[in-house]
Amino acid sequence: xxxxxxxxxxxxxxxxxxxxxxxxxxxxxxxxxxxxxxxxxxxxxxxxxxxxxxxxxxxxxxxxxxxxxxxxxxxxxx
Numbered sequence: 188x189x190x191x192x193x194x195x196x197x198x199x200x201x202x203x204x205x206x207x208x209x210x211x212x213x214x215x216x217x218x219x220x221x222x223x224x225x226x227x228x229x230x231x232x233x234x235x236x237x238x239x240x241x242x243x244x245x246x247x248x249x250x251x252x253x254x255x256x257x258x259x260x261x262x263x264x265x
Contacts, residue, residue, distance in 0.1 A: 200260050205253060211246040215257060222263055226250040 188194045199205070205213050210229040215222065228246045258264070 200257075205257060207246060207249045207253060209242070209245050209249055211249065213250050213253060213257070215254075215261070217261075217263070222258075224254055 203214055203216055205215065207213065207229075212227050212229060214225040214227070216225075217223075226247060228242055
């Protein structure tokens with residue numbers, strides 16, 4: 188497990204904040220009634236309107252993939 192970093196990956200499942208490749212992150216907060224998922228772009232949002240839109244799109248696409256992965260790993264459903 189240590190050689191391949193599996194233990195570290197298992198520990199990440201229990202963290203609320205998950206980093207995205209673009210520098211953004213998602214925050215997963217389970218409660219009794221629901222699971223709240225917040226998507227954040229991070230610090231960089233681009234300089235112009237088009238850059239900001241591209242950053243938001245890229246972050247949301249990355250987040251959609253990672254959220255699906257995290258829901259499977261955390262066995263969230265219902």
